Amino acid sequence: MIRLDTREAGFAAGFEALLDSARETTARVDAAVGEIIGAVKRDGDAALLDLTARFDGWQPADAGALRVTAAEIDAATAGIEPSLMAALDLAATRIERFHQAQRPRDLELPDPAGLTLGMRWNALDAVGLYVPGGKAAYPSSVLMNALPARVAGVGRIAMVVPTPGGQLNPLVLAAARRAGVTEVYRIGGAQAVAALAWGTASIAPVDRVVGPGNAYVAEAKRQVFGRVGIDSIAGPSEVVILADASNDPRHVATDLLAQAEHDESAQAILVTDDAGFAAAVAAAVEAELGTLSRGAIAGESWKRHGAVILVRDWTEAYRLTNRLAPEHLQLMLPDPRAALAEVRHAGAAFLGRYCPEAIGDYVAGPNHVLPTGRTARFASGLSIYDFLKRTTWVEATAAGLNAIGPAAVALAEAEGLQAHGRSVALRLG
């Protein structure tokens, strides 16, 4: 764990090092992924059958066997505890409600020159959702990726999930059904991304691919970008917690560890103005670590990337927060709304001492797919906007064109684009 103090001489250098520290080395898999995508483009379903046998360790009988049937989903989800289904439904309902509130309005602007200008939002026709297989298959992630698409009005939501050994995760299927996923395929890896982007005889192509995955999936998304849209490639998760000494050190420690338990590359940072509180939290972290099933992972993250930053005052803390531009930000301060007003760069903020970040992972309503690694400076969390796009429009009458057309002709001629100018000039009266 890194300790920094803004009053100490080495602070600036230490903070810059923290900002620049790489927490992940991505394997170079460009060439392997390029071959897989090429095979799926060329051989379609046959390539999917081959690659699934090779990478997922089971042999689908035919292309039809790649699709998970409604009966299979019924069977797999029948045994889920009712209380767990209720929790999933509460989460889904709240996520839907928040994303519904994001819906933007179409524009129609009458114009002083006599034209009318407008902008219309339309949903994408079809979206592909990648869901990692095995242990990393998180039902909450299915809700967070699929529901904004559903709320946006996307008609087709095709989910792909690798099933190593043929095993399906019941809660992931329940989440998919609750979120309105229209098709589920038991494929994964770069081949699944290629199938979604290019289509095969049995899988129709989509317009955008979203969802987390390993290095192969991330590289495949990079390579199909342009053919389809993609979401941003998420890095390791992170939290910054601004907390004063009035907080319970154990609460803050568990919040830090909730971040750290994701994986060894995760980063948890405490910013406080009280050295005694900082020490109490650090001690509580050590005490909790031994009691956690994922304590080894959380401990490694805390040791390698954790940080405690001692500040003179909260103004200084807000300035550092804007430099860090964290994915998650907890504001455990007496007036968290005033603090939020000072923060320009953060993916998601959690206000007050009763607002641990984990409620945002599951049930609060805002999306948990958020910009990582300081990209909150320019990027946003997943939202309804990721599944909508805009068409602007212009309506001109003869009088409207007469009013603004001559300026267009002048600029077109200055740019040497004669036909542009002429297409306007011919219509002037």
Place this chain on the structure above:
Amino acid sequence: MIRLDTREAGFAAGFEALLDSARETTARVDAAVGEIIGAVKRDGDAALLDLTARFDGWQPADAGALRVTAAEIDAATAGIEPSLMAALDLAATRIERFHQAQRPRDLELPDPAGLTLGMRWNALDAVGLYVPGGKAAYPSSVLMNALPARVAGVGRIAMVVPTPGGQLNPLVLAAARRAGVTEVYRIGGAQAVAALAWGTASIAPVDRVVGPGNAYVAEAKRQVFGRVGIDSIAGPSEVVILADASNDPRHVATDLLAQAEHDESAQAILVTDDAGFAAAVAAAVEAELGTLSRGAIAGESWKRHGAVILVRDWTEAYRLTNRLAPEHLQLMLPDPRAALAEVRHAGAAFLGRYCPEAIGDYVAGPNHVLPTGRTARFASGLSIYDFLKRTTWVEATAAGLNAIGPAAVALAEAEGLQAHGRSVALRLG
């Protein structure tokens, strides 16, 4: 020029071929660009001086000489015709007004469970704008890229423009000044993109890089993506015109040629329900071609990529338009608003016979940076949204957490994330 008729047997295959036709082969410049970016990261301004001497054919005296001064802009713009300045100002004023209307509102949602959920929009701190040098330096493009950033509230807009032989384009500088560009540097190529993304001693880094450029610039944007945001990589321009026989064939022909004159890879497509009108437009295209200064370019584009599609009725035309998802769409039909309602996928639409696409390139108000190559299925034109990002927030009280916290605990435990569950459970009362 390709002729298709929906009544003919080969139509489906011909239309698929039109959809799949690649209009551009991008040179592979990954390695060269990687070296240039590495040099700028390592050597900063010294690399910029070297690379500018090597690629732009002039030797800056020092890093200070890379910045264009206010006095230089005064001198360069002093000789511009007042009428041209007025045209530029009309364009800027209209673009500002349309983008101002796009401003989204912050959300604050009281919640049945007693929490408050919100979403805040903030502008990026700093944006870099790439402007190509020489003949391809279009002042309209400076307005279209810089004004949305300015309207969004971006504080720093740093423009880079290569000046082969040291020459500055006066109208480009005038546009930069009018659009609120805060800094102008006479650098270009991959080195300029690297300087914007990573910063040097004399150029502060930005958060997002936008603007058109050649293959080196496009590849450099790809390589710095993640460090900074980028805009989409534009392909060759295109227009689809839906026109009935009541239109003047010469108007439609000039509209097609305004697209074709951009470059040989541009694509202009007419869709009509009248064979005689189609022939008249094709004849008018041939007649106009000989009278255009860029006739050779436009002729090549029309010959290689132009198309005339004859349809049975307009419903069929709308369906084909949605498949083509064109960058620009002209609706020269009796009820263009009804037609627009049928189109889900297009970058920008132009309604009526007095609305040539060229007014959208310059003065209408909506942005002329638009999704090309069928990407309007999932992408949108440049807008204020490209320069804003969102922070979602959650505010919880003890009662609010008690209401939804248990569901979060259940889901966290189902996902095996114990510290997540504990961070919530510890606070339940």
